[in-house]
Amino acid sequence: MSWFGHESPTRLIAIRHGETAWNVATRIQGQLDIGLNDRGQAQADAAGAALASETFDAVYSSDLLRAWSTAQAIAKPHPGLEVQLNMGLRERGFGEFEGLTFKEIEQKLPDQAMQWRKRVPEFAPDGGESLRQFRDRVLACVNAICAKHPGESLVLVAHGGVMDVLYRAATQLDLQAPRTWALDNAAINRLMWSKSGGL
Numbered sequence: 001m002s003w004f005g006h007e008s009p010t011r012l013i014a015i016r017h018g019e020t021a022w023n024v025a026t027r028i029q030g031q032l033d034i035g036l037n038d039r040g041q042a043q044a045d046a047a048g049a050a051l052a053s054e055t056f057d058a059v060y061s062s063d064l065l066r067a068w069s070t071a072q073a074i075a076k077p078h079p080g081l082e083v084q085l086n087m088g089l090r091e092r093g094f095g096e097f098e099g100l101t102f103k104e105i106e107q108k109l110p111d112q113a114m115q116w117r118k119r120v121p122e123f124a125p126d127g128g129e130s131l132r133q134f135r136d137r138v139l140a141c142v143n144a145i146c147a148k149h150p151g152e153s154l155v156l157v158a159h160g161g162v163m164d165v166l167y168r169a170a171t172q173l174d175l176q177a178p179r180t181w182a183l184d185n186a187a188i189n190r191l192m193w194s195k196s197g198g199l
Contacts, residue, residue: 008151012142012191012199013051014166015074015157017066018043019185026102029159030094030128035065043186044073050188052077057152060145062089062159070186071157083157088141091159095128119176131175138165139198146193166191170199 018040022029036044051074059078061071063085071083097105097116106113115123124130129137142156156162160183167173167181170191193199 007194007196010146010149010151010193011153012146012166012193013054013056013153013155014163014189014191015047015070015155016160016163016183016185016187017062017064017070017157018047018073020066023185028094028097028100028102028105029066030092030098031064031090032098033065036069040066040185041069041073044070047186047188048073048076051155055153056081056155057149058084059155059157060084060086060089061157062091062162063087064090064159067157067159071155074155074157086141086145088137088144089156089158089162092131092134092161093127093129095125097125097128119178121175134161135165135168135175138162139169142166142193143198147195150195163187163189166199 018036020029020034020040021037022034024037047070056078059071059075059081061067061083067089068083068085075081075083100108112125116125119131121132122130124133145154145156163183164179168175168177191199
């Protein structure tokens, strides 16, 4: 018997969208709808090719263009598999940080920048989400999706912040723990979900 007991775990492949020009410029995208650059589209196509021989029951994506375009490239080798959009998979809402580079945030909003760097769970940029709100939103979304697909294989295409939330949930890391892992564009991450244990 596996550690999942009698449950059939849901297998997840979680993928961050391909590169955008704003990623290169260290500009905060948040929920602004920025498309892939040429390198990002190539990364998405490469992820699709890498997963072409695998079988999936569903592909879910953030409704933002950079994630949707990546998901389309992954679904393309699988005829009849439609990408299902879900706003719950969106990047964290960064409010007035959106459109600014890391350097501009430090210069224009130093007090808020410090709280952001320290990963203060209740801090929200003006007009944005707190880290705790974001975490709760993403996990509620992913739990609801997985609960509909017991024992199946899913692809979730989303954003760096979403990948961070999933990694922390799977490894039981605190929200404020420093990030010591990479969140590369179009990287393929494999997780398991069960009704009793979550990720």
